[in-house]
Amino acid sequence: MKTWRRAGAVVVLAAMLAMTGCGRDDGAGEEASAPVAEGKATGDITVWAMGTEGEKLSVLADDFMRENPDAKVTVTPVPWDGAHDKLATAIAGKQTPDVSLIGTTWMGEFAKTGGLDPTPADLIKKEDFFEGAWNTTVVDGTSYGVPWYVETRLFYVNSAVAARAGITAPPKTWEEFKSAIVALKTKGGAKWGVNLLPPGSAIGSWQSIMPFVWSNGGDVATGGGFTLDSPQAVEAYAFYKSFFDEGLAPKDLAQATLEPAFLKGEIGAFPSGPWHIGVLKEQGGADKFQLWQMPGRQSATSFVGGGDLAVFKDAKNRDGAWKFVAYLSRPDVQTKWYQTISDLPAVKKGWDDPALSGDPLLSAFGKQLEDAKSPPAIPTWEQIAAAIDGEVEKMTKAGAKPEDAAKAMQQRATSIGTGA
Amino acid sequence: MTAVAPGARTRRGRSGPRLRRAAVGWGFALPFTALFVVFLAGPVLASLLMSFTDLRSADVRNPFAVNIVGLRNYVRLFEDELFVKAAVNTAIFVLLGVPLTMVAGLAAALGLNSGLTRLRTVFRVGYYLPVVTSIVAVAVVWRFLLQPDSGLVESLLRLVGLDGPNWLGRSDLALPSLIVMAAWRNLGYQMVIFLAGLQAIPQHLYEAARLDGASGWQQFRYVTLPSLRPTLLFVGVIATIGYLQFFEEPLVMTRGGPLNSTLSVSYHIYNQFGFGNYGYASAMSYLLFVAIVLLSILWFRLLRSSEEVSR
Numbered sequence: 174m175k176t177w178r179r180a181g182a183v184v185v186l187a188a189m190l191a192m193t194g195c196g197r198d199d200g201a202g203e204e205a206s207a208p209v210a211e212g213k214a215t216g217d218i219t220v221w222a223m224g225t226e227g228e229k230l231s232v233l234a235d236d237f238m239r240e241n242p243d244a245k246v247t248v249t250p251v252p253w254d255g256a257h258d259k260l261a262t263a264i265a266g267k268q269t270p271d272v273s274l275i276g277t278t279w280m281g282e283f284a285k286t287g288g289l290d291p292t293p294a295d296l297i298k299k300e301d302f303f304e305g306a307w308n309t310t311v312v313d314g315t316s317y318g319v320p321w322y323v324e325t326r327l328f329y330v331n332s333a334v335a336a337r338a339g340i341t342a343p344p345k346t347w348e349e350f351k352s353a354i355v356a357l358k359t360k361g362g363a364k365w366g367v368n369l370l371p372p373g374s375a376i377g378s379w380q381s382i383m384p385f386v387w388s389n390g391g392d393v394a395t396g397g398g399f400t401l402d403s404p405q406a407v408e409a410y411a412f413y414k415s416f417f418d419e420g421l422a423p424k425d426l427a428q429a430t431l432e433p434a435f436l437k438g439e440i441g442a443f444p445s446g447p448w449h450i451g452v453l454k455e456q457g458g459a460d461k462f463q464l465w466q467m468p469g470r471q472s473a474t475s476f477v478g479g480g481d482l483a484v485f486k487d488a489k490n491r492d493g494a495w496k497f498v499a500y501l502s503r504p505d506v507q508t509k510w511y512q513t514i515s516d517l518p519a520v521k522k523g524w525d526d527p528a529l530s531g532d533p534l535l536s537a538f539g540k541q542l543e544d545a546k547s548p549p550a551i552p553t554w555e556q557i558a559a560a561i562d563g564e565v566e567k568m569t570k571a572g573a574k575p576e577d578a579a580k581a582m583q584q585r586a587t588s589i590g591t592g593a
Numbered sequence: 594m595t596a597v598a599p600g601a602r603t604r605r606g607r608s609g610p611r612l613r614r615a616a617v618g619w620g621f622a623l624p625f626t627a628l629f630v631v632f633l634a635g636p637v638l639a640s641l642l643m644s645f646t647d648l649r650s651a652d653v654r655n656p657f658a659v660n661i662v663g664l665r666n667y668v669r670l671f672e673d674e675l676f677v678k679a680a681v682n683t684a685i686f687v688l689l690g691v692p693l694t695m696v697a698g699l700a701a702a703l704g705l706n707s708g709l710t711r712l713r714t715v716f717r718v719g720y721y722l723p724v725v726t727s728i729v730a731v732a733v734v735w736r737f738l739l740q741p742d743s744g745l746v747e748s749l750l751r752l753v754g755l756d757g758p759n760w761l762g763r764s765d766l767a768l769p770s771l772i773v774m775a776a777w778r779n780l781g782y783q784m785v786i787f788l789a790g791l792q793a794i795p796q797h798l799y800e801a802a803r804l805d806g807a808s809g810w811q812q813f814r815y816v817t818l819p820s821l822r823p824t825l826l827f828v829g830v831i832a833t834i835g836y837l838q839f840f841e842e843p844l845v846m847t848r849g850g851p852l853n854s855t856l857s858v859s860y861h862i863y864n865q866f867g868f869g870n871y872g873y874a875s876a877m878s879y880l881l882f883v884a885i886v887l888l889s890i891l892w893f894r895l896l897r898s899s900e901e902v903s904r
Binding site: 257261262264265267282285286287288375376424425427428430552553556559563566567570571592 | 649651652759764869870
């Protein structure tokens with residue numbers, strides 16, 4: 174007993190000693206970027222990339238090394254599953270690579286750790302990129318990376334159902350969109366006009382509701398704080414909810430049933446990113462669908478996601494790293510990257526190549542990218558997104574009122590805060 | 594004086610070998626102790642300290658530059674609507690799941706222990722198989738079984754003219770579905786333990802009971818159950834600890850949905866760590882830990898003390 178008490182005292186003492194060093198500094202505002210040395214890249218450059226990007230990036234790295242013979246790029250593929258924690262650990266231990274691919278919604282969190290290097294304005298030009306994509310790198314007014322590839326959301330529509338419904342041109346406004354979805358169900362013979370919730374769970378449903386909010390002139394947050402309960406947002410929620418109330422959208426679609434049901438014509442339409450072109454082709458639906466742009470109100474804004482490239486403060490070869498990033502942002506390299514793994518270019522000029530501009534499906538995505546937004550890059554975004562998902566679920570499945578959902582979203586987002 | 598002298602002599606005389614023995618002992622214990630301190634005690638202590646701060650993932654480069662918030666994290670827990678929901682779900686899971694699993698496990702063990710002598714091995718393997726199967730494989734199979742339009746459960750219900758619901762998609766049915774699945778998955782383990790317990794009961798007790806004219810139920814009630822008390826305690830404690838940490842099933846089957854009806858405390862902790870709220874998530878982990886300790890003590894009280902009283 175006595176020894177325990179002594180051990181306890183030691184622990185408390187150690188804790189007190191450790192905590193006397195505690196206390197937050199006042200948050201820093203904008204951060205200035207340092208220029209990058211001129212000339213070719215030299216030395217070792219270590220890069221982490223996830224998923225297919227990680228497996229195939231060495232193709233571009235080889236080209237880069239041919240142009241910069243004194244540089245040696247080492248690419249380490251990292252699985253997406255553990256990537257977030259691996260990056261967080263690397264930043265904490267100050268054992269980072271020079272460059273890494275970073276999911277757009279993680280930028281706020283990692284920039285806030287102080288582990289990312291501000292984008293050098295002399296090397297990277299903001300105007301070269303799609304605005305919505307560029308904004309994913311901006312945290313507290315400073316850009317901490319560059320968009321590498323992008324994706325945005327359009328409505329995939331079953332062509333046969335649309336033809337039966339007598340729809341000849343994609344709907345332009347919310348009202349047209351609503352009557353088109355009704356027609357897909359009543360005249361087109363689809364069991365469900367549209368599927369709006371991700372199958373299996375409501376996780377990620379913020380990606381399908383926020384475009385309506387943005388299109389209606391609302392936003393997640395403005396300079397003054399969260400605006401999830403603005404009148405524009407409430408109106409958008411009500412519009413979204415009406416598809417569920419009127420039996421146009423399923424409330425609980427089981428996993429892995431979306432694509433088969435869509436191709437069979439049981440589901441008329443669903444919003445998704447460019448990867449669904451490939452998924453539908455694989456399931457034998459190559460020419461069975463068409464794409465609609467987001468319907469408009471104040472604007473016709475979609476969601477933009479993708480991946481950003483960032484250079485770390487603890488990089489051993491900062492200049493070489495930024496040169497590699499700048500190389501990956503060159504329009505011709507962006508086009509080659511599309512040809513390698515079908516990642517859509519984040520650089521506007523990358524779309525000039527006929528491989529992209531000549532493809533009607535892809536150019537639909539390219540057109541939507543001109544009007545696409547991302548959520549604010551704040552460290553707490555994932556948590557706020559989960560809160561929005563929860564309220565959207567309550568609204569669509571349990572019949573909560575849009576006003577109440579808006580109030581709950583706003584209240585939960587405010588209590589979570591921006592992590593500043 | 595004379596009484597002290599021998600003691601002093603022995604102490605002096607044996608101090609060399611004793612020291613050496615202590616050194617050897619510590620030498621053997623060192624690998625474990627070092628690993629335990631570095632990889633277990635250290636992080637446990639660190640997370641306890643963390644739970645009194647507002648540490649977030651953005652602070653990892655500078656973990657001491659955080660504010661000490663005292664017990665605020667713990668107070669916040671009870672204002673967190675999701676945490677309360679998760680706690681209720683976990684309580685339901687434990688209160689229904691533990692008895693269900695124990696009854697099913699005991700029933701399977703009794704069946705194997707008495708009747709089915711021929712196919713005993715087949716049944717033993719059959720009941721134990723889910724325990725050694727990966728949860729991911731189990732989840733995939735169960736999702737197929739419970740599929741609303743084409744699942745096996747739905748097809749069976751249709752045979753008798755019923756229309757099955759979307760088991761995992763309805764907020765009132767998802768948790769019960771997971772409870773049944775968890776009971777099915779864990780009863781094999783309990784069955785093995787119960788079987789060992791049953792075989793340790795001396796046959797002469799049953800003979801004596803039969804001579805006294807006890808029926809089958811009376812034999813079970815007055816011979817089997819009391820003799821199984823230590824086994825019941827063990828199984829109960831293990832099951833309670835396991836079910837309180839209920840996590841894999843919702844993670845792979847429902848991701849906590851629909852409407853958070855399958856969100857468990859462990860899952861909520863996992864989410865909060867994922868969101869980077871390290872301080873808050875640590876506080877939640879310690880609360881879960883305290884709940885596990887208290888429930889384990891309760892089990893010991895329930896089963897151990899009455900044994901002592903009956904003596």
